[in-house]
Amino acid sequence: MTTTGQMKISLHNVSMTFNAKGSSVRVLENVTFDVYEGEFVCIVGPSGCGKTTLLNMVAGFLSASQGSILIDGKPVTGPDKRRIFIFQENGVFPWLTVKENIGFGIHGMTSDEKTNLIARYVATVGLKGFENVYPHELSGGMKQRVEIARALATNPDILFMDEPFGALDYFTRLKMRAELISLWQREKKTILFVTHDVDEAVQLADRIIILTQRPSTIRTIIGVPVSRPRDIDAPQYLATRDTIFSTMGLDHQGLSMPAQKNGVTS
Amino acid sequence: MNKRFEVILLPICVAVVLIGCWHFSVKLSGSDIFPAPLDATKGIVELFTHGVLFKYIVASLFRVSVGFLLALIIGIPFGLILGWFGRAYYAFNPFIQVLRPISPIAWIPVAILWFGITDLGPIFLIFLSSFFPIVTAAMAAVQNIQLVYLRAAQNFGLSGLSLFKKIILPATMPQIITGVRLALGIAWLVVVAAEMIAVDSGLGYLIIDARNAGKRYDLVVAGMILIGIIGLVLDILIKKLQQLDEVRWGFQSTLHSR
Numbered sequence: 391m392t393t394t395g396q397m398k399i400s401l402h403n404v405s406m407t408f409n410a411k412g413s414s415v416r417v418l419e420n421v422t423f424d425v426y427e428g429e430f431v432c433i434v435g436p437s438g439c440g441k442t443t444l445l446n447m448v449a450g451f452l453s454a455s456q457g458s459i460l461i462d463g464k465p466v467t468g469p470d471k472r473r474i475f476i477f478q479e480n481g482v483f484p485w486l487t488v489k490e491n492i493g494f495g496i497h498g499m500t501s502d503e504k505t506n507l508i509a510r511y512v513a514t515v516g517l518k519g520f521e522n523v524y525p526h527e528l529s530g531g532m533k534q535r536v537e538i539a540r541a542l543a544t545n546p547d548i549l550f551m552d553e554p555f556g557a558l559d560y561f562t563r564l565k566m567r568a569e570l571i572s573l574w575q576r577e578k579k580t581i582l583f584v585t586h587d588v589d590e591a592v593q594l595a596d597r598i599i600i601l602t603q604r605p606s607t608i609r610t611i612i613g614v615p616v617s618r619p620r621d622i623d624a625p626q627y628l629a630t631r632d633t634i635f636s637t638m639g640l641d642h643q644g645l646s647m648p649a650q651k652n653g654v655t656s
Numbered sequence: 657m658n659k660r661f662e663v664i665l666l667p668i669c670v671a672v673v674l675i676g677c678w679h680f681s682v683k684l685s686g687s688d689i690f691p692a693p694l695d696a697t698k699g700i701v702e703l704f705t706h707g708v709l710f711k712y713i714v715a716s717l718f719r720v721s722v723g724f725l726l727a728l729i730i731g732i733p734f735g736l737i738l739g740w741f742g743r744a745y746y747a748f749n750p751f752i753q754v755l756r757p758i759s760p761i762a763w764i765p766v767a768i769l770w771f772g773i774t775d776l777g778p779i780f781l782i783f784l785s786s787f788f789p790i791v792t793a794a795m796a797a798v799q800n801i802q803l804v805y806l807r808a809a810q811n812f813g814l815s816g817l818s819l820f821k822k823i824i825l826p827a828t829m830p831q832i833i834t835g836v837r838l839a840l841g842i843a844w845l846v847v848v849a850a851e852m853i854a855v856d857s858g859l860g861y862l863i864i865d866a867r868n869a870g871k872r873y874d875l876v877v878a879g880m881i882l883i884g885i886i887g888l889v890l891d892i893l894i895k896k897l898q899q900l901d902e903v904r905w906g907f908q909s910t911l912h913s914r
Contacts, residue, residue, distance in 0.1 A: 469810050470813075477804045479802075481805060481808035483808070485827070485829070526908065
């Protein structure tokens, strides 16, 4: 499923060094890749390899030490309403109801239009009946749905997702992935998604960027040649998964390959 | 049913036992100065029939209200500013931390010097006693705002006044309320001490006056009981703030889910 759309995100020789307490840590080294419009790209790598840092840089929360990051051909100078970040630790505001959270980023509309839009996204993420509930009364999966709905309601071009399902249980995670894919197919957003879960990446992505240990460089970029909806028993699915595992060196370290189809969390 | 027993009947049982101990220890010691529970209760009735009960309560509450409200009005914005702006924090925090541990009681001579024997003395002392806990709470609350809320706000294009109104204020509210509750407790402690010295009305004055004017320890203990009950009522009232929908997320109690 290669996309032939326009180039949306473009990184060229991006490096990042953190300075803390007199010593400097090189986190990312010469990272170069492109993401096309409407594409779903996952960034996979071992824990602590700097994938979240990379995503924060593309989103404009951190600036790169070297290299250039372009979105729509323009350098990224800070966060932007047209590209919404979905946080690992859940960024839904606990002092607002579900409805108020989803409406948070909506501007320039009459209150009727706004009400309709909120209702539409409440329905889209399956939270009907919970409009006036506060987030602390919701489960983890429902809270993540609120955050996704809040992002979609502003009609962004790009979603940056930082292990958004990491804190959820196995079944909720599977369900959320399926929902995310159907949302993505309907709404045609460009998605850059960070995960350490290889199965998650293979289930979601058009292409997977695999990072090395710190200082991270791109080890390889793999296309996922599996048609959607993806069958996790399909030979191509399993082959792609195994390629990634061997690329990451996981089958040489005496780690037994998991018999289950999911939850490989290195 | 079971819960009601635990929440209501258990404290009543403890109260009965404590009052019983008090009663019998006074009787056994044969003291004719220290009052038994019944004497203290009669003391409260006597204050009521002499028409000073409400006058003294109102006088104390008035001083607390004025001093405490001043501390809120000045302390919360000041604390928020110190928490948000690093330079303001570096400049002022050392002085706050030096002034904070000085007991308001130590300020009594200064208060007398500045304000004489007027209501302003106790009001000043109450202001001081509640100002520092409120400033510290508001300051810490801003510094503890989770980065994820600030980033999300930034992502949606918020800055300046709208960032303050929509994120900083609601995100800090639970911690500020906790600080305010603590400060009110301290303010009530201090009003009693302040009234012992400076003025001629109020519950603190009642206690010291009852002792000086003829060792009326029944009235002393009556005053103590009133102070305790009013303190409890104030705390219950301010605790209601924690049940507002917008701040309940900050007060997830584990008491009932353990």
